[in-house]
Amino acid sequence: MPSSDTTQETVPRAPLDRGNLLKFLIPSVIGVSLFLIPFQVGDTINIGMGLMADGLKALLDGALPAIATVVLCLSVVLTAWVKISRPAFAAEGVFKDMFDVGPVWFGMRILGAAFALMTFFQFGPEFVTASFTGGVMLNDLAPVLLTFFFFAAILLPFLVDFGFMEFIGSLVRKPFRVIFRLPGRSAIDATASWMGSGTVGVLITTQQYEKGYYNRREAAVIATNFSIVSIAFSLLITSFVDLNHMFVQFYFTVVVSGLIAAIIVPRLPPLSRKPDTYYEPVGCQLREKRTDDMGVFRYSLTMAVKRAENAPGPRELLRNALFNVADIFLALLPLVMAIGTVALILAEFTPLFTWLSYPMVPVLELLRIPEAEAAAPATLVGFADMFLPAVLATNIESELTRFVIACLSLTQLIYMSEIGALILKSKIPLKLWELLVIFLLRTAITLPIIAFMAHTFFF
Secondary structure, X not given: OOOOOOOOOOOOOOOOXXXXXXXXXXXXXXXXXXXXXXXXXOOEEEOHHHHHXXXXXXXXXXXXXXXXXXXXHHHHHHHHHHHHHOOHHHOOOHHHHHHOOOHHHHHHHHHHHHHHHHHHHOXXXXXXXXXXXXXXXXXXXXXXXXXXXXXXXXXXXXXXXXXXXXXXXXXXXXXXXXXXXXXXXXXXXXXXXXXXXHHHHHHHHHHHHHOOOOOHHHHHHHHHHOOOOOHHHHHHHHHHOOOHHHHHHHHHHHHHHHHXXXXXXXXXXXXXXXXXXXXXXXXXXXXXXXXXXXXXXXXHHHHHHHHHHOOOOHHHHHHHHHHHHHHXXXXXXXXXXXXXXXXXXXXXXXXXXXXXXXXXXXXXXXXXXXXXXXXXXXXXXXXXXXXXXXXXXXXXXXXXXXXXXXXXXXXXXXXXXXXHHHHHHOOOOOOHHHHHHHHHHHHHHHHXXXXXXXXXXXX
C-alpha cells in the first residue's frame, strides 16, 4: 500500500458541474451547521446535533437508563443466538462483524449487561451499584451516548460523504503533513471533537479508516491526539472546579499543550511504529494530485465536487445509518458499560491509583505545584474516566493546583470509560497497553507545559 496521503491522478481543469456543486454545497452546509458551528443556549455552548440529542434526552427523561439496560441485554441475547444458531443473515457482512465476536468481546457484553441489571434494579455488591460507579455509567453516561450517537450516526454523512472533508483536506494538506504528518482531512476530526464531542471525532476517524482514507498510523494518531473534549465539557469542568473566571486562560493552556503533544507523541513509539498501510478490504481510496496550473482553492473545490458526484444515495445512506446506530448500541455500549464500570470501581474502591501515583508526588513538587500529595492521584485517575480528576480536585484548596489538574485532565485524552472503549471496539490498530503508554506520554509532555504556563502567565 502507498505510504503517503496521495496517489497519482490527473485532475483536469474543467468547468464544475452545477448539479454536483450543489450536491456538495447543500449537504456540507447542513453538516457544518449541525457539527461545527457552536452557539449559546442559555448559559451553555452547544452545537445543532448536541441540541437535538439534548432534546431527545429531555423527551425520554428517566426512561433512558431502562432503555440502555434493555439494549445491553438484547446485545447478549442476539450475540448468543448468532453464535449458537448460525443464521444465514449473519454468515458475512455487517451482521457477522456485529454479533459473531470472540469470547473476550462476548464476555464484555455479558459483563456490561450484568452491571446494568444490577445497577438498575439495585441488587448485588455495592461497589457495582453505587451512584459513583455503575450509577455514573448507567444513569449519566449511557443516556448521553444513546441520544448523542443516535443523531451522530444518522447525520454524520452530511459532514463526511459529500465532499467537505476532501475540500478542507486539500486546503490544509501541506501544513498538516509537515506539522503533524497527517492528511489535511484530519482537521475535520479535530474540529468536530472541539465543537461537539471527542467520541464524534473517534467515530469520524473510524469510518474514514474503514473507508480507506486514513492508513493505520494516521488513524491511530488521529484517534489518540485529535479527539479533544468539547468546549461544552470544558465549561463543565471549569465550573465544577470553581475556575469559571479563568476559562479563557484555561482553554488557551489546553489548546497550546494539546497541540504540542499532538506534534510530539505521534513521533514516539508506539504510534511511530504503526505501518503506513491501509485497511485491507478497501485499500487506499485517496486520490489527490494537484495540477501545476490549478490553484489550491480551485483544486480543493474540484476534489469536493468529484466526491459529491459519487456520494451514496438516500437509500444507501439510510441503510448505513441504521447499521451504524445498531452497531453503536449493541456493540459499543456494552463495552463502554463494562470497561467504564470496572475502571470506576478500581478508582473509587481500591487504592490502585493512589499507589500508582506515588512517583508523581516528587514530580509535582519539582514543578512547584501546591498540595502535591493530594494532587498526585488526580494526574493518573483520568485514564479511568475524564471526570474523575475534577472530582478529586474539588477537595484541593490551591487554585493553581486545581487549574493544573483540570487542564491536564483535558489534554490526556485517553479515557477508558468512553474514548478508550470506542477505540478498542473499532478496527483502529491500538491495544489496551498502547493506549496506556500514549496516556502516560501525553501526561509527561503536557504536565510541565501546563505548570509552566500557570506559573508564568496566570498565577
